[in-house]
Amino acid sequence: MTDANKARFNAEAAQWDSNPDIQQATRLAHKAYLSHLPSDPAILSTYDILDLGCGTGLLSLALAPSVRSVTAVDAAEGMIGALEAKLTAEDAAKNVLPICAMLEDPDDERIAVDPVTKEKVTGRRFDVVVSHLVLHHILDLRKLFATVFGCVKKGGKVMVTDFENFGPEARKFHPESKMDGVERHGILRDEIKTVLEEAGFVDVKIETAFELEKQVETEPGSGVMGPTMVFPFLICEGTKL
């Protein structure tokens, strides 16, 4: 992620949760993740999750009650600050650890801390790495998934969600004023499948997870939000043997 991108997310952090499209996308993504994770609570409650590009922690906090722990990583300190503020509430989740980091190394010591025991576990790995609405901001997907592959336990999984690049109309997902740091207009099914396989994941499946209806600009660059459009989201899954 570029510095410009980081600056953008720092600036947006305070308003992030007030965007109803983001809230709705998280609700739908959470449902999709739960339908792809083990349905047996006795199994799911043992899972350690890494949420890469967690933002203000909307998905991390939604998953937290179902799993053992969530390590919530984001490169933008504003996003992590917003998550830290939520975690100060008395009834907040106790198993979510926010980490401000641009994750590029599976052995990064910052993700080695167990959110539950607070102890550092050298070579700590995760049952599942999730990441929602992040891939369209990533220039080098191969590099990212090499890191993700390294973070997953043997037998563990990657599960990522983002909107699909279904053609030129996918560009309308963002208003023209918000194109800074958008590296692609959604993800391409074939491309992401190849990237996951090249990273080393097997049993790679790319499926439509849900559809998000959101307002788009009346004309590109008008700044006036008008008609709604439906954007398909993909869930991309792979296993590390």
Ligand SMILES: C[S@@+](CC[C@H](N)C(=O)[O-])C[C@H]1O[C@@H](n2cnc3c(N)ncnc32)[C@H](O)[C@@H]1O
């Ligand atoms: C569009 S936001 C999505 C945030 C959150 N997942 C959500 O859905 O609300 C993308 C986030 O990914 C973060 N990000 C992108 N690349 C990253 C990386 N390599 N390591 C950590 N965070 C990253 C950005 O800082 C930004 O907060």
